[in-house]
Amino acid sequence: MHSGISVVLKAQTVGTIFGFPITNSLIMTWGVMVLVIGFAYFFRRSLKLVPGKLQAGIEYAFEFTLDYMAETLESEDLARRFFPLVVSIFLFIAVVNELEFFPGVDSIGFVHLGSIIPLLRTPTTDLNFTLALALISFFTIEVTGIAMLGIFRHLSRYVNLRSPLAFVVGLIELMSNLGRLISFSFRLFGNIFAGEVMVLVAGYFLPYFLPAPLMGFEMFIGLVQALVFAMLTLFFIKLAIADPAEAH
Numbered sequence: 001m002h003s004g005i006s007v008v009l010k011a012q013t014v015g016t017i018f019g020f021p022i023t024n025s026l027i028m029t030w031g032v033m034v035l036v037i038g039f040a041y042f043f044r045r046s047l048k049l050v051p052g053k054l055q056a057g058i059e060y061a062f063e064f065t066l067d068y069m070a071e072t073l074e075s076e077d078l079a080r081r082f083f084p085l086v087v088s089i090f091l092f093i094a095v096v097n098e099l100e101f102f103p104g105v106d107s108i109g110f111v112h113l114g115s116i117i118p119l120l121r122t123p124t125t126d127l128n129f130t131l132a133l134a135l136i137s138f139f140t141i142e143v144t145g146i147a148m149l150g151i152f153r154h155l156s157r158y159v160n161l162r163s164p165l166a167f168v169v170g171l172i173e174l175m176s177n178l179g180r181l182i183s184f185s186f187r188l189f190g191n192i193f194a195g196e197v198m199v200l201v202a203g204y205f206l207p208y209f210l211p212a213p214l215m216g217f218e219m220f221i222g223l224v225q226a227l228v229f230a231m232l233t234l235f236f237i238k239l240a241i242a243d244p245a246e247a248h
Helices: 024-045 053-073 076-098 127-149 151-155 164-205 211-240
Strands: 013-017 020-023 109-112 115-118
Touching (some): 024 127, 053 076, 076 127, 127 164
Antiparallel strands (some): 013 020, 109 115
């Protein structure tokens, strides 16, 4: 075993189930799912006609978000349809990022071949997790565009033979659309992973002064990244349902 800073880019496997590898980021993902679903279940059971402070605050946040989505999508029906997706993305990423520095995350594990394998790893520092979220968002956006405009009208924003300029613009739009997978996944992964490494380095060189304020800053960044991912999903849905002629 060696001393010093150890940064592992890839999520580590802690076991297998029927030959399927179980990584430490996957274990924490399951844990956060149980936490969020459990809170939603017990919160629903505790709802009252005269709300308390917690219920009133959550209801206000949900009403504000729904109104904002209805204004953005210019349709209350579409806002209600996509509200669960957008809010779920935000809440899940936010909870995951806020638990990044929770005691036990990346600190409790077991020794294997001279190195420590933590049982829990922040899922947003695993590129597989952020790419999976990006794919969910990407396919939701594309399917929404096809459902609202029709497949041929939707594809006309990418393949337009009306003029050479329109054809080039369509190719640029296609490359930009495919690039969303990279920007979605690497933006979230890069910000959270870099912040975790920065706190680790700060804790190694100045363990009694620097880590605490950096942790607070990174927790704020975690909320911002959750909001950015959810808002970009909403805005791209708005673009997907826009008329291709107006978009060009």
